[in-house]
Amino acid sequence: MPANNFRFEHKSKPLLSKGEFYKRQLRFVVYSFVLLAISLGIGMIGYHLATGMPWIDAFYNASMILTGMGPIDAMPTTGAKLFAGFYALFSGIVFLSTAAVLFAPVIHRLLHIMHIQEENES
Numbered sequence: 001m002p003a004n005n006f007r008f009e010h011k012s013k014p015l016l017s018k019g020e021f022y023k024r025q026l027r028f029v030v031y032s033f034v035l036l037a038i039s040l041g042i043g044m045i046g047y048h049l050a051t052g053m054p055w056i057d058a059f060y061n062a063s064m065i066l067t068g069m070g071p072i073d074a075m076p077t078t079g080a081k082l083f084a085g086f087y088a089l090f091s092g093i094v095f096l097s098t099a100a101v102l103f104a105p106v107i108h109r110l111l112h113i114m115h116i117q118e119e120n121e122s
Contacts, residue, residue, distance in 0.1 A: 050080040
């Protein structure tokens with residue numbers, strides 16, 4: 001993946017067309033889904049190994065924690081409780097990171113528009 005995928009145009013450059021902006025936004029949505037899928041996989045593997053849950057239950061527990069809904073099953077061991085606690089903390093960071101990735105193109109575009117308007121008023 002080229003490093004240019006994460007770069008935004010400089011404020012001195014023209015505003016991207018709507019089509020190019022939509023392509024950029026779609027790319028960032030894909031990045032967000034990849035981040036969520038990896039995080040869900042980490043949770044599923046952790047719950048499966050720490051508690052011996054079947055994969056479907058591990059998916060259910062990991063997805064509920066990842067979405068902020070809270071735990072479902074009681075954790076039977078100290079190790080499982082530690083994993084669940086650290087996974088919940090990790091999930092909070094993933095939530096904030098995903099929101100930042102999703103909204104970055106929109107916020108950049110709004111700031112770029114504001115800069116163009118400021119230049120036109122001067």
